[in-house]
Amino acid sequence: MKNHNLYAALRAAFPEDLDAVAVETDDGLMYSWRDLDRGTAMLANLLESMGLPQGARVAVQVEKSVEAMMLYLATLRAGYVFLPLNTAYQSAEIEYFIANAEPSVVVCSRKNFGWVSKIAFKAGTQNVFTLDDDRSGSLLDRAAHCSDQHEVAQSGADDLAAILYTSGTTGRSKGAMLSHGNMLSNALVLKDYWGWKPGDVLIHALPIFHVHGLFVAIHGALINGSKMIWLAKFDPKLVVQKLPEATVFMGVPTLYVRLLAEPGLSRESCRNMRLFVAGSAPLLIETFAEWQQRTGHTILERYGMSETAMLTSNPYDGERRGGTVGFALPGVSLRVQDDDGRALPTGEIGGIQVKGPNVFQGYWRMPEKTKEEFTADGYFKTGDVGKIDERGYITIVGRSKDLIISGGYNVYPAEIESFINDMPGVAESALVGVPHADFGEVGIAIVIAKPGSTLDGDAIIATLKSGLANFKIPKRCFVVGELPRNTMGKVQKNLLREQYKQLFSAR
Numbered sequence: 001m002k003n004h005n006l007y008a009a010l011r012a013a014f015p016e017d018l019d020a021v022a023v024e025t026d027d028g029l030m031y032s033w034r035d036l037d038r039g040t041a042m043l044a045n046l047l048e049s050m051g052l053p054q055g056a057r058v059a060v061q062v063e064k065s066v067e068a069m070m071l072y073l074a075t076l077r078a079g080y081v082f083l084p085l086n087t088a089y090q091s092a093e094i095e096y097f098i099a100n101a102e103p104s105v106v107v108c109s110r111k112n113f114g115w116v117s118k119i120a121f122k123a124g125t126q127n128v129f130t131l132d133d134d135r136s137g138s139l140l141d142r143a144a145h146c147s148d149q150h151e152v153a154q155s156g157a158d159d160l161a162a163i164l165y166t167s168g169t170t171g172r173s174k175g176a177m178l179s180h181g182n183m184l185s186n187a188l189v190l191k192d193y194w195g196w197k198p199g200d201v202l203i204h205a206l207p208i209f210h211v212h213g214l215f216v217a218i219h220g221a222l223i224n225g226s227k228m229i230w231l232a233k234f235d236p237k238l239v240v241q242k243l244p245e246a247t248v249f250m251g252v253p254t255l256y257v258r259l260l261a262e263p264g265l266s267r268e269s270c271r272n273m274r275l276f277v278a279g280s281a282p283l284l285i286e287t288f289a290e291w292q293q294r295t296g297h298t299i300l301e302r303y304g305m306s307e308t309a310m311l312t313s314n315p316y317d318g319e320r321r322g323g324t325v326g327f328a329l330p331g332v333s334l335r336v337q338d339d340d341g342r343a344l345p346t347g348e349i350g351g352i353q354v355k356g357p358n359v360f361q362g363y364w365r366m367p368e369k370t371k372e373e374f375t376a377d378g379y380f381k382t383g384d385v386g387k388i389d390e391r392g393y394i395t396i397v398g399r400s401k402d403l404i405i406s407g408g409y410n411v412y413p414a415e416i417e418s419f420i421n422d423m424p425g426v427a428e429s430a431l432v433g434v435p436h437a438d439f440g441e442v443g444i445a446i447v448i449a450k451p452g453s454t455l456d457g458d459a460i461i462a463t464l465k466s467g468l469a470n471f472k473i474p475k476r477c478f479v480v481g482e483l484p485r486n487t488m489g490k491v492q493k494n495l496l497r498e499q500y501k502q503l504f505s506a507r
């Protein structure tokens with residue numbers, strides 16, 4: 001029987017020389033391909049030794065490290081389901097994910113062990129480990145006693161490999177279930193489409209709890225047997241310093257904006273580079289043009305989602321058009337429809353729908369929600385609004401979902417509004433996204449007080465900070481007398497966006 005386990009495919013692409021460097025870290029450590037193979041074997045053996053049920057979830061909230069990546073690979077290797085969690089999430093957020101996913105294993109940093117383990121034990125998790133970014137913690141202590149030989153688990157193409165939580169426009173976060181087949185098909189398509197070749201070296205500067213850093217970047221390098229230059233955190237100076245040793249870089253638009261502010265970024269520093277990929281949020285045409293002028297390279301913009309991995313990409317060889325996300329990837333069917341389900345002609349704007357081997361298996365334990373997000377003929381409704389031009393280039397012009405993308409992270413207004421609305425003295429609130437020179441877009445809150453109450457915007461922000469991940473905190477909070485409404489009484493967020501659009505726009 002063919003094994004569809006994603007790790008098996010990645011492992012098969014390791015170079016013959018297992019002693020060659022696979023990962024070089026910013027603190028000078030070198031990991032060989034053999035180290036990755038042995039490390040993931042030991043961790044996979046540790047997971048298997050726990051007698052976990054089939055499909056067990058391994059939830060992980062740790063700082064970025066090569067060992068954290070190995071834990072991801074080991075989870076695949078052992079046939080369990082990886083559940084990455086943003087390090088910015090605070091206790092109420094973590095409590096929801098753990099209660100919802102019921103992981104069999106939870107791995108957290110040592111400093112968070114007290115509260116995370118409490119939440120995990122309450123949810124019935126029996127195995128809680130620690131892992132820090134200095135290669136310490138109980139996970140590695142335990143794995144050190146395990147064998148470094150391990151036979152990759154047998155997985156079907158539809159078997160789950162990962163669950164990624166993405167917030168909902170209404171209600172709580174949904175866990176997008178991705179299978180081995182979803183991710184492997186996408187990795188193979190991108191290897192070909194982006195022209196990965198022997199000798200490529202990737203600068204990995206993204207966090208590893210979302211699709212971009214965890215899947216697109218890591219799978220891209222591994223399935224090509226390519227070395228990664230591993231940065232624990234995005235540091236523009238360090239990236240510029242490392243560029244001459246690399247050929248491929250991937251980033252959200254904010255990373256490109258910050259790199260452009262580095263005087264050392266030049267044609268000379270990019271002399272060995274082959275490809276700059278951007279995605280996760282719209283890349284401004286100004287950034288695209290400035291990058292071209294400064295470095296001589298044309299950024300390749302692509303578009304994806306947690307539910308689907310990568311959907312479209314500008315071409316590697318053909319014209320990369322700024323402001324567009326290129327063509328549907330091979331194997332992906334993409335169409336634009338109006339609200340009544342009619343296919344729209346070239347150039348007309350409507351909802352983007354997709355189908356393909358990369359499209360997820362549904363939302364974890366939410367069959368009704370899953371059903372709502374698919375059309376009768378099996379297309380997934382992305383919630384993005386766009387158009388296709390006569391040459392087939394796709395442009396995203398907006399979103400039908402109420403979502404703010406800030407520095408590549410998603411912020412769902414409904415979640416923040418409900419948090420604010422629960423505060424004493426608040427009658428109502430609206431969170432809207434406004435342009436921001438660094439993060440592309442940021443959230444600001446507009447709040448009205450209950451009659452007789454006095455509110456302070458800064459105090460509201462301070463309260464939010466105590467309960468929500470930092471990137472979700474509105475950058476400003478205005479207390480006003482009333483919110484603009486349409487005749488149906490619905491808050492007109494477009495008017496608020498217009499009113500506050502200049503707040504941070506100076507670049």
Ligand code: MCA
Nearest residue numbers: 206210211212234254280304305306406407408409470471
């Ligand atoms: C940090 N801050 C932010 C953000 N990041 N505010 C708004 N949006 C953000 N993204 C704020 C913090 O709250 C804090 O505020 C202050 O900035 C400093 O925090 P720090 O963590 O030190 O910031 P940083 O290290 O400068 O981080 C900025 C960053 C980071 C490097 C751009 O946000 C980042 O790594 N973004 C990439 C996200 C990503 O990988 N997305 C891919 C999703 P205060 O001081 O007030 O507390 S995958 C995806 O979308 C799909 C599938 C796809 O297509 O790829």
Ligand code: AMP
Nearest residue numbers: 166279280281282302303304305306396
């Ligand atoms: P996530 O929920 O984190 O998977 O975010 C997916 C969303 O990011 C998509 O539905 C788009 O709205 C947005 N996105 C990803 N790539 C791009 C891009 N290149 N341009 C515009 N939006 C993008």
